[in-house]
Amino acid sequence: MTPQSQILLIPKIECGYVIDHIPAGLGIQVMALIGCHPELEAAVVTLGLNYKSTRMGRKDMIKLQTKSLPPRLLQMLALVSPGVTIKRIANYEVVEKVVIQVPELFDNLARCINPNCITNVEPHIGTRFKRLESGSRHFKCAHCERVCTLDELAGHLKA
Ligand SMILES: [Zn+2]
Structure with a gap:
């Protein structure tokens, strides 16, 4: 076209x-x-x-x-x-x-997939996910260290 x-x-x-x-x-x-x-x-x-x-x-x-x-x-x-x-x-x-590139850090955009994570128990605590390494689609929760994929985080967006 x-x-x-x-x-x-x-x-x-x-x-x-x-x-x-x-x-x-x-x-x-x-x-x-x-x-x-x-x-x-x-x-x-x-x-x-x-x-x-x-x-x-x-x-x-x-x-x-x-x-x-x-x-x-x-x-x-x-x-x-x-x-x-x-x-x-x-x-x-x-x-x-x-x-738009995948950043190294997502601050307070998505909820943690670990239901026991402090950020799910105390929702006023902001979430933070750090990229495992450059080029990776895996991110680690800064609070409970659970590793989440980009797709999992996209499925847990905060409103
Ligand atoms: Zn967590």
Whole structure:
């Protein structure tokens, strides 16, 4: 699919952000994350599902007409769908492009999968998960040392 025909399917926005290269099927989940951010309540949002992508086969894409993206949303994206591209749009052009990477640390984004962890017994205690090593998809709870995968943490997001 050429960029030209994509424009016909999902309209260009004058300014805002595009969350691109979302693996097909995850777009709805990313929409739900956007829905948890009151800062984006007034944003005009367009969801595109199942676009052909030379790199990925199929992909989902979300366009948001908003001045800024909440940092917590970007952290959640790093947990749920690392590898997505965030494009900042001004005057209909891409002015900045960032690929969301898996960070070394997740602070207070997900609950520990260990039910006996102090952070589950005393929910006011914030959670922290440290990456085992660079490139790994495994994280260790800073409180109980339970090792969780990225997918497990994504399934235990704090609201
Ligand atoms: Zn723990």
